Amino acid sequence: MLQKYCFFKSTIGRKQLVALTGLILSLFVLTHMAGNLLILVSPQKYNEYAHSLVSNPFLELIEWVLLFALVSHFIIAMKLQINNFKAKPQAYARSGQGKKGTDPVSQTMAIQGLLILVFIVLHLITFKYGTSYEVNYGTGPMRDLHRLVVEVFHNPIYVGWYLVALVVLGLHLKHGVKSLFQTLGFNHPKYQCALQVFALLYAIVVSCGFIIQPIYVYFIFQN
Amino acid sequence: MKTINLKLKIWRQSGPEDKGHFMDFNATNISTDMSFLEMLDVVNSDLIKQNKEPIEFDHDCREGICGTCSLVINGSAHGPELGTTTCQLHMRKFNDNDTVYIEPFRAKAFPVIKDLVVDRSAFDRIIAAGGFISVNTGSAQDANAIPVAKEKADLSFAAATCIGCGACVASCKNASASLFVAAKMAHLNLLPQGQPEKENRALAMVAQMDQEGFGSCTNTGVCSAACPKEISLETIAQMNRTFLQASLGNRPPTKLSEGGF
Ligand code: FES
Numbered sequence: 001m002l003q004k005y006c007f008f009k010s011t012i013g014r015k016q017l018v019a020l021t022g023l024i025l026s027l028f029v030l031t032h033m034a035g036n037l038l039i040l041v042s043p044q045k046y047n048e049y050a051h052s053l054v055s056n057p058f059l060e061l062i063e064w065v066l067l068f069a070l071v072s073h074f075i076i077a078m079k080l081q082i083n084n085f086k087a088k089p090q091a092y093a094r095s096g097q098g099k100k101g102t103d104p105v106s107q108t109m110a111i112q113g114l115l116i117l118v119f120i121v122l123h124l125i126t127f128k129y130g131t132s133y134e135v136n137y138g139t140g141p142m143r144d145l146h147r148l149v150v151e152v153f154h155n156p157i158y159v160g161w162y163l164v165a166l167v168v169l170g171l172h173l174k175h176g177v178k179s180l181f182q183t184l185g186f187n188h189p190k191y192q193c194a195l196q197v198f199a200l201l202y203a204i205v206v207s208c209g210f211i212i213q214p215i216y217v218y219f220i221f222q223n
Numbered sequence: 224m225k226t227i228n229l230k231l232k233i234w235r236q237s238g239p240e241d242k243g244h245f246m247d248f249n250a251t252n253i254s255t256d257m258s259f260l261e262m263l264d265v266v267n268s269d270l271i272k273q274n275k276e277p278i279e280f281d282h283d284c285r286e287g288i289c290g291t292c293s294l295v296i297n298g299s300a301h302g303p304e305l306g307t308t309t310c311q312l313h314m315r316k317f318n319d320n321d322t323v324y325i326e327p328f329r330a331k332a333f334p335v336i337k338d339l340v341v342d343r344s345a346f347d348r349i350i351a352a353g354g355f356i357s358v359n360t361g362s363a364q365d366a367n368a369i370p371v372a373k374e375k376a377d378l379s380f381a382a383a384t385c386i387g388c389g390a391c392v393a394s395c396k397n398a399s400a401s402l403f404v405a406a407k408m409a410h411l412n413l414l415p416q417g418q419p420e421k422e423n424r425a426l427a428m429v430a431q432m433d434q435e436g437f438g439s440c441t442n443t444g445v446c447s448a449a450c451p452k453e454i455s456l457e458t459i460a461q462m463n464r465t466f467l468q469a470s471l472g473n474r475p476p477t478k479l480s481e482g483g484f
Contacts, residue, residue, distance in 0.1 A: 005426045005427075005430055005470075007470040009433075010429055010430065010433055010466075010470075011399075011429070011432075011433050011437075011438070011439035011440075012429055012439070012440075012462075012463055012466045012467075013466070013470060014439070015439055015440065015463075016463065016467060080439050083438060083439065084396070084397035084398075084399075084438035084439060084441070086331060086436070086438075087330060087331050087332065087397055087398040087399070087436055087437055087438030088329065088330060088331070088395075088396060088397060088398040088438060089329075089331055090329050091329075092295055092298045092324075092326055092329065093232070093245065093298070093324045093326060094297045094298030094324045095298045096297075096298040096299040096300075096394060096445065096449070097297070097298065097299055097303055098303070098448075099305065099444075099445070099448035100298075100299040100300065100303070100305075100394060100445060100448050100449050101298070101299075101445070102396050102443045102445050103443065106441060106442065106443045107396060107443070109441065175442070178442070179441070179442040181460075182442050182456065182459065182460050182463070183440075183442065183463055184463065184464075184467065185460050185461070185463040185464025185465075185467060186460060186464075187456060187457045187459075187460030187461075188457065188460075189457070192457070
């Protein structure tokens, strides 16, 4: 194919890859959030769910897909961002007012992305590769993830850091989910309004759903 | 007649290589019935009387239809009003003793020529890449020989109101030309006459847009707010859709058809 028509080189093509990988990642955070809510049911259900995940033979494949989506989402988006900085080498002395001003959430997507990346790395270290306690509910030994979660979220510093990161994740989703439809070509007066509401609700549900866990453990759950 | 006085901070730049800087001016006794460009005319005639170099700025029709006037006024392309070009902006929108920052459209793809004048020929090259339809010469076709649905014609016309001023690029934090390119594409792609070249047009115009050094769209929507013709963001989604469709299904132009389609 002619070089200049290469999909992966064009800004729109790359944006569409960011949108597609973003779609995978946003579906993942929704399921992750829903699984976390089992903490409200019982420690046993929580651990059993975690165990059923790690013992699923497809988990490794899914993990690779997610890692690939995350890395490509990040790299392509950052490359686009650098390109955008180059395209606008000088800022205005004043910023635009009202609708002619850029909303701060969409303006800081790259910074949010960086923060979320740092969060994900630390989060994996804390939990996925953290202390592995053991528990037995009569069906053989399994990891007592619940105990680790309780331990971690009794530390107010962790709770605070998670709150910040999860609010940023919510903001990132608010702009990201709305944008991914636009970037993939969905925008029509018939459903545009519904899409915007959907994106907002999606961000609120995921972000608040995640926030429930540290808050619940810190303030309500007693051993 | 009501008059106001303004403190102006205007960008002066002697040429493309110059770094440029803000210079202070006082605009005194400005009638509120004037347009923004007429206010600059007053400032310039004072400068000429004092034997100083007048401020260069672009203008032509002064009635909002040619797309020649530009300027970023207090950070907003074409000033604070929605759906207005700078030439249509009235001085009654300003208050006495306001400080007004006047800057050129800023983008790597729009290099400053002098003061407030920028080179927007990148837009012409995008149009030359694909913003046209090929028609046979010879006797004119019968009017209405090709049926066009009213709704399609209206949408196409709405996109065709783009005057190519570049306010979308100027107001975008990424200096993206998406709204301009999308409007030009929608204008042609919505009509039967635009169909044969639709996919090649999408690929060629997007490739040229990238080559000119415009940024990518991050869906902030500021372009549409700054657009004096209020072109909708829907056109950008249409462009993205056509581009994806073309990338998936189009056979690339062969060596023979390069140059035209
Ligand atoms: S001078 Fe023609 S649009 Fe402003």
